[in-house]
Amino acid sequence: MPINPLTLKKIRRFSSIKRGFYSFLILSSMILISFFAEILVSNRAIVVNFNGKFYFPTYGQIITGKTFGLDYEYETNYRELAREFKQGKGGNWVLLPPVPYNPYENDLRDNEYPPFPPSLKDRHYLGTDTVGRDILSRLVYGFRIAILFSLGLLAANYTIGISIGCAMGFVGGKFDLFFQRIIEIWSNVPFLYVVIIISSIVVPSFMMLILIMAFFEWIGMTWIMRTMTYKEKAREYVLAARAMGASDFRIIFRHIIPNAVSVIVTFAPFSVSGGIVALTSLDYLGFGLPPPTPSWGELLQQGWANMDAYWIVGSVIFAMTLTLITVTFIGEAVREAFDPRFHTTYE
Amino acid sequence: MRQVGKINQALISVVLFILVMFLNGCGSEGTPEKPAEGTSPALDRPFDGATLPDTSEPVHPKGERPGLPEDINWLTNEEDPVFASPEARKGGVFRDSLISFPMTFRMVGPDSNGSFAGVLRSNAFSLIGIHPNTMNIIPEIATHWAFGKDKKTMYFKLNPEARWSDGYPVTAADFAYTLEFMRSKHIIAPWYNDYYTREIDRVIIYDDYTIAVVGTKAEPDLYLKLGISPTPKHFYGVLSEDFVKKYNWEIEPNTGPYQIREFKKGKFVKLRRKEDWWGKNMKYFKNRYNVDEVVYEVVRDSNIQWEYFKKAKQDVFGMTIPKYWYEKSKTPVVEKGYVRKIWFYNDTQQSAQGMWLNQDKEIFKDKNLRYAFAHAMNIEKVIEQVLRNDYERLEQGFMGYGPYTNPHVKARRWDLLKVEEIMTASGWKKGEDGIWVKGPNRFSVEVVYSLDEHTPRIVVLKEEAKKAGIELRLQQMDGSAMFKKVLEKKHDVAWMGWSTSLRPQYWEHFHSANAHIPQTNNITNTDDPEMDRLIDAYRNSLDEKERIALSWKIQEKIHETGCFVPTFRVPYVREACWRWWRLPKVPGTRHTLSLFDPFSSTTGGLFWYDKALYEETREAMAAGRAFDPVTLVDETYKIR
Numbered sequence: 001m002p003i004n005p006l007t008l009k010k011i012r013r014f015s016s017i018k019r020g021f022y023s024f025l026i027l028s029s030m031i032l033i034s035f036f037a038e039i040l041v042s043n044r045a046i047v048v049n050f051n052g053k054f055y056f057p058t059y060g061q062i063i064t065g066k067t068f069g070l071d072y073e074y075e076t077n078y079r080e081l082a083r084e085f086k087q088g089k090g091g092n093w094v095l096l097p098p099v100p101y102n103p104y105e106n107d108l109r110d111n112e113y114p115p116f117p118p119s120l121k122d123r124h125y126l127g128t129d130t131v132g133r134d135i136l137s138r139l140v141y142g143f144r145i146a147i148l149f150s151l152g153l154l155a156a157n158y159t160i161g162i163s164i165g166c167a168m169g170f171v172g173g174k175f176d177l178f179f180q181r182i183i184e185i186w187s188n189v190p191f192l193y194v195v196i197i198i199s200s201i202v203v204p205s206f207m208m209l210i211l212i213m214a215f216f217e218w219i220g221m222t223w224i225m226r227t228m229t230y231k232e233k234a235r236e237y238v239l240a241a242r243a244m245g246a247s248d249f250r251i252i253f254r255h256i257i258p259n260a261v262s263v264i265v266t267f268a269p270f271s272v273s274g275g276i277v278a279l280t281s282l283d284y285l286g287f288g289l290p291p292p293t294p295s296w297g298e299l300l301q302q303g304w305a306n307m308d309a310y311w312i313v314g315s316v317i318f319a320m321t322l323t324l325i326t327v328t329f330i331g332e333a334v335r336e337a338f339d340p341r342f343h344t345t346y347e
Numbered sequence: 348m349r350q351v352g353k354i355n356q357a358l359i360s361v362v363l364f365i366l367v368m369f370l371n372g373c374g375s376e377g378t379p380e381k382p383a384e385g386t387s388p389a390l391d392r393p394f395d396g397a398t399l400p401d402t403s404e405p406v407h408p409k410g411e412r413p414g415l416p417e418d419i420n421w422l423t424n425e426e427d428p429v430f431a432s433p434e435a436r437k438g439g440v441f442r443d444s445l446i447s448f449p450m451t452f453r454m455v456g457p458d459s460n461g462s463f464a465g466v467l468r469s470n471a472f473s474l475i476g477i478h479p480n481t482m483n484i485i486p487e488i489a490t491h492w493a494f495g496k497d498k499k500t501m502y503f504k505l506n507p508e509a510r511w512s513d514g515y516p517v518t519a520a521d522f523a524y525t526l527e528f529m530r531s532k533h534i535i536a537p538w539y540n541d542y543y544t545r546e547i548d549r550v551i552i553y554d555d556y557t558i559a560v561v562g563t564k565a566e567p568d569l570y571l572k573l574g575i576s577p578t579p580k581h582f583y584g585v586l587s588e589d590f591v592k593k594y595n596w597e598i599e600p601n602t603g604p605y606q607i608r609e610f611k612k613g614k615f616v617k618l619r620r621k622e623d624w625w626g627k628n629m630k631y632f633k634n635r636y637n638v639d640e641v642v643y644e645v646v647r648d649s650n651i652q653w654e655y656f657k658k659a660k661q662d663v664f665g666m667t668i669p670k671y672w673y674e675k676s677k678t679p680v681v682e683k684g685y686v687r688k689i690w691f692y693n694d695t696q697q698s699a700q701g702m703w704l705n706q707d708k709e710i711f712k713d714k715n716l717r718y719a720f721a722h723a724m725n726i727e728k729v730i731e732q733v734l735r736n737d738y739e740r741l742e743q744g745f746m747g748y749g750p751y752t753n754p755h756v757k758a759r760r761w762d763l764l765k766v767e768e769i770m771t772a773s774g775w776k777k778g779e780d781g782i783w784v785k786g787p788n789r790f791s792v793e794v795v796y797s798l799d800e801h802t803p804r805i806v807v808l809k810e811e812a813k814k815a816g817i818e819l820r821l822q823q824m825d826g827s828a829m830f831k832k833v834l835e836k837k838h839d840v841a842w843m844g845w846s847t848s849l850r851p852q853y854w855e856h857f858h859s860a861n862a863h864i865p866q867t868n869n870i871t872n873t874d875d876p877e878m879d880r881l882i883d884a885y886r887n888s889l890d891e892k893e894r895i896a897l898s899w900k901i902q903e904k905i906h907e908t909g910c911f912v913p914t915f916r917v918p919y920v921r922e923a924c925w926r927w928w929r930l931p932k933v934p935g936t937r938h939t940l941s942l943f944d945p946f947s948s949t950t951g952g953l954f955w956y957d958k959a960l961y962e963e964t965r966e967a968m969a970a971g972r973a974f975d976p977v978t979l980v981d982e983t984y985k986i987r
Contacts, residue, residue, distance in 0.1 A: 062779070062781040074816070104810060113735055
């Protein structure tokens with residue numbers, strides 16, 4: 001399918017806004033990396049060569065210590081295995097990921113108490129948290145959860161928002177009035193309190209947290225889409241389409257939504273950053289995903305309580321700032337690229 | 348007195364969920380009594396013995412005064428060792444902080460059970476006390492006591508010296524009034540209403556200074572229940588509906604060594620020592636309650652309290668939490684010796700903290716799986732690597748109960764081989780992810796807990812349990828939501844502790860009468876006829892030796908059931924104090940929970956202010972001179 005020249009123009013325009021474009025590259029690579037985090041950040045080795053046989057423990061079931069000639073039945077500790085193989089002969093070797101820790105395990109030591117500061121030797125590049133878990137590892141997995149969360153939330157909000165908003169704008173009349181009142185009532189429910197109450201009664205899972213939050217956040221998109229639809233509905237091209245006998249369904253999906261897409265797309269990056277911030281703050285307050293889920297909010301909370309362990313609070317603040325700034329820059333660039341007036345301050 | 352009050356409540360099975368292990372949660376609830384003063388004109392009628400006989404109806408329905416039984420055997424106790432220091436001197440001002448201002452100065456009724464209630468109740472003495480080291484009865488307001496033959500009555504001779512803080516003598520009528528007061532609907536305190544109706548039958552007045560308190564049933568350890576405290580009849584008179592509102596900020600006359608002198612809502616409360624307190628020369632109160640004034644200032648954040656302490660705006664600081672003891676105390680005032688650290692081992696009832704397995708859940712119906720679970724919990728690793736070896740392993744749910752504790756019961760230790768053995772014997776196999784499976788069942792259980800501070804401990808257990816093939820799913824919940832879930836028996840494993848009482852309470856936790864129904868404390872749903880038999884025998888026995896033997900057996904039985912995995916105990920208190928505060932040679936007692944409790948009638952008020960040391964320290968601080976840092980460790984009562 002050939003790309004619409006208008007779209008092409010928008011893409012070109014987007015990539016010409018350097019700040020946004022590079023942010024986009026950074027964020028996409030971060031997301032991409034996080035999806036393959038098991039290879040880069042994990043306690044499981046990438047490859048083990050034992051007695052001439054290759055093992056790839058990263059994905060799939062656990063390989064017990066017995067498999068590698070160790071004396072235990074639980075999952076192999078590959079860091080120890082690597083150390084052992086290095087000392088022994090026999091050509092066995094282990095290739096560990098660059099960060100050989102998973103986000104849950106506690107690297108505890110005798111007579112020393114976490115948090116441990118960053119150390120190249122132990123491969124805790126950003127140190128450990130107060131329970132001895134690797135911070136980099138928790139950041140990476142926490143990022144993956146946060147970004148998936150906000151994308152999921154975005155999808156949920158937009159699905160609800162666009163459908164109800166379009167319907168309100170398109171159908172109008174009593175339907176519109178009814179939903180307007182609903183929204184007015186809804187928007188007066190204090191969101192944070194409700195989330196706190198709910199999550200103190202039941203421990204929210206990932207999906208449930210998305211549902212709870214979507215429950216309150218569909219309003220914004222609905223409001224916007226309603227206005228957009230009203231506006232577009234009154235345009236001549238809609239009238240023309242109708243005169244040619246197009247169905248309501250076709251008018252909405254082929255004419256109105258494509259014309260409103262610039263608004264939808266422009267809002268998306270900001271919704272993503274909003275989602276990340278929301279999850280992080282809920283976790284920070286202790287009402288988010290249950291422990292020990294890796295979470296930025298929880299790290300932030302730990303950092304606050306242990307200010308002298310600067311590496312905790314430093315890492316998580318840096319990571320958050322980076323993510324939120326890139327998302328914001330992308331958002332700005334997208335808005336700019338979609339701006340029909342070509343008015344800009346970016347070049 | 349406070350101890351007795353505490354015990355009373357526990358005895359009738361109100362067991363408080365321990366929300367905060369070290370922070371002194373809600374003040375121990377107890378029987379009534381309240382302090383006050385400055386507000387004396389409440390009832391202007393001067394004391395007049397003749398007005399006594401109109402004791403309220405629950406006391407003695409027929410109105411005539413009965414005679415004492417002939418063969419009464421009066422007891423007292425002046426033989427036990429004293430635990431205060433003869434070197435103690437009076438004087439000084441002791442400053443401490445409150446995290447929030449009390450919501451009321453009432454000791455009963457709505458909002459009265461905050462942490463400040465502890466201060467008020469400590470200053471409300473009762474008939475008798477308990478010696479904190481020997482656990483024998485000692486005099487408080489009663490000088491002598493005697494046990495009735497029916498095993499439900501105790502007789503008391505009151506100390507004629509005893510005075511309310513407004514000068515009125517404490518007489519028999521005040522004890523009778525306690526019942527009237529506590530049974531009144533107007534105090535809006537259903538628990539007290541119920542307790543003083545169901546547990547205490549009546550108070551009999553023989554003369555102004557001789558009474559009997561009668562319980563509703565024959566019971567062992569009766570003295571723990573019948574040593575009630577007086578309520579100032581002259582102050583309250585006839586109660587009316589406006590009680591709650593009227594007495595919110597009234598200062599009730601009290602019998603203890605201190606009384607509230609001044610307060611500013613939201614800011615501070617000042618208590619002043621009574622110069623001519625009636626008890627000051629009594630054997631067990633002598634050389635105690637030394638400071639002239641105790642000032643509580645409201646400081647709403649513990650980090651700021653710590654800063655206040657470092658600036659000597661607060662005299663002591665609790666350091667049981669490792670972060671303070673090890674890290675935060677690396678600060679100049681400690682290193683230069685201006686502040687001393689004290690680590691004091693006590694030997695008191697330990698909260699039954701640990702993991703309570705719900706035997707109504709499919710997976711825990713099998714005893715072997717409960718054993719396997721216990722062997723998969725690496726509590727020792729948590730103690731060593733997370734808790735700095737500061738905590739000790741709790742061997743069973745009833746440690747620190749003196750002779751009632753069976754020392755031979757030891758908790759199951761981390762043992763992968765045993766888990767393996769048990770699980771394979773029961774026909775389970777390891778699944779792909781290393782977790783045990785059998786048919787559709789997977790050994791994956793949910794652990795509910797409520798405290799943030801416990802997350803580090805539980806995540807380590809989780810990782811270790813994985814090695815044993817057991818998956819723990821952590822569910823952190825808000826405290827009350829968790830408690831509700833647990834009381835409705837909807838949990839797999841509850842991570843929690845129970846408050847303690849003077850004697851082990853088994854019925855509420857392990858008797859089948861409380862199993863399988865919501866809102867009872869048998870959260871493990873233990874339902875075992877043999878256990879029931881032992882517990883019933885224990886409850887019905889009036890013979891101490893037999894009770895102790897049964898107690899040991901029950902503890903063995905609980906261990907055998909395997910429904911409770913004991914975790915930690917903290918057999919000590921740690922505190923830091925400025926250098927000018929001094930303590931006796933043995934700084935506390937067997938049952939001391941805080942070395943610097945200014946009031947508690949059982950263990951409090953042992954410390955004193957040393958003016959010379961104060962001046963020396965202040966001079967040294969001004970000149971920048973340092974002393975040797977002092978960390979005092981007292982192991983007098985350590986269990987070895």
